[in-house]
Amino acid sequence: MANQNRPLSPHLQVYRPQITSFLSILHRATGVVLAIGALFFTYWLLAATYGPAKFAAAQALFGSLIGQLVLWGFTFSVFYHLANGIRHMAWDAGWGFELDRLRITGWLTIVFAAAMTVLTLVVAYSAAGGA
Amino acid sequence: MQMRSYLGRSRGLGSANEGVHHWWMQRLTGVALVPLSVWFVFAAAGLVGADLTEFKAWVGRHGNPVMLILLTVAMFHHTVLGMQVVIEDYVHSETAKVVSLTVVNLLAWLCGASCIFAVLRLTFGG
Numbered sequence: 001m002a003n004q005n006r007p008l009s010p011h012l013q014v015y016r017p018q019i020t021s022f023l024s025i026l027h028r029a030t031g032v033v034l035a036i037g038a039l040f041f042t043y044w045l046l047a048a049t050y051g052p053a054k055f056a057a058a059q060a061l062f063g064s065l066i067g068q069l070v071l072w073g074f075t076f077s078v079f080y081h082l083a084n085g086i087r088h089m090a091w092d093a094g095w096g097f098e099l100d101r102l103r104i105t106g107w108l109t110i111v112f113a114a115a116m117t118v119l120t121l122v123v124a125y126s127a128a129g130g131a
Numbered sequence: 132m133q134m135r136s137y138l139g140r141s142r143g144l145g146s147a148n149e150g151v152h153h154w155w156m157q158r159l160t161g162v163a164l165v166p167l168s169v170w171f172v173f174a175a176a177g178l179v180g181a182d183l184t185e186f187k188a189w190v191g192r193h194g195n196p197v198m199l200i201l202l203t204v205a206m207f208h209h210t211v212l213g214m215q216v217v218i219e220d221y222v223h224s225e226t227a228k229v230v231s232l233t234v235v236n237l238l239a240w241l242c243g244a245s246c247i248f249a250v251l252r253l254t255f256g257g
Contacts, residue, residue, distance in 0.1 A: 031213045038210050042242040045199075045249035048190070049256075052183040059180065078168050085161050092158070124176035 019106045027084045030077035037074040063128075075120050080113035153212060160209035167202040190253040199250045207243040211236055 015021065040062075047058035061067050087105050090096045096105055133140075144150040178189060189195060214235045222228040 028217065032217060035210045035214055038206055038239075039242065041206070042246050042249075045246050045253070048183060048186055049249045049252045055183040055186060059182075063180065075172060078172055082165060082168060086165070089158060089161070120172055120176050123173055124179045127177045128179040 020102050023084060023106050023109065027081060027088075030081040030084075033073065033077045034081060037077065040070075040074070071124075072117065072121065076113055076117045079116040079120075080109065083109040083112045153215075157209065157212045160205045160212070163201065163205040164209055167198065167205055170198060171202055187253050190250060196250050196254045200247050203243050203246040203250070207239040207246075211239045 044058055044062070048055045062071055087096070087109055090105070096102065142150075174189070174195075178186060181189070190199065215232060218228060218231050218235065222231055
């Protein structure tokens, strides 16, 4: 039988927050967020098969204030998870483990995700303005 | 000291008997999702405020149905692989683990099939 009281290795709360650990946790968090996003994607496509009223309701839900905030969150999550995923593949290839490279690529990931999110918002709000 | 048999080493399947399959499929679907997700985000941003007629026209245009179906397959496959790791890390009860893995898998199949059906219906249906 396993001894339930055996000592555990030091856990998250005893470490000083660092960009490396923060981005690692953010990768998983955005992944879970995007799993929920996949459900909204399904709802959006399915709503369209139920006719104009159901689709208009879906569009109105996404267009509401909370809907917009949620979509911004999904947008940032897509671009962060994408950029950090590429960072993971660089590590798979053995590149970028040095601390200075980890920090540089980490910040690049954040900047990329923020910039692409802003760019998407520009496209979305100009589409909304033109419609 | 080498603790594994030569046969086990040459098979290269590891203790879970699946080798690098999970890792490889996660990378493969991830690479596919790079262009697919960027394409989708900007396409969806352009569909803000669209009505059903405009939406149907977009879904059925040129390569869009194929892109949407590829996105659906890669996205749900990648989601299942990722959620599996999260569940295995945090759900310690064997029963809860098996149940949640099953639910996530079947839900992904259900949603994936629904998305593909919707794309086909919006493309070909009246």
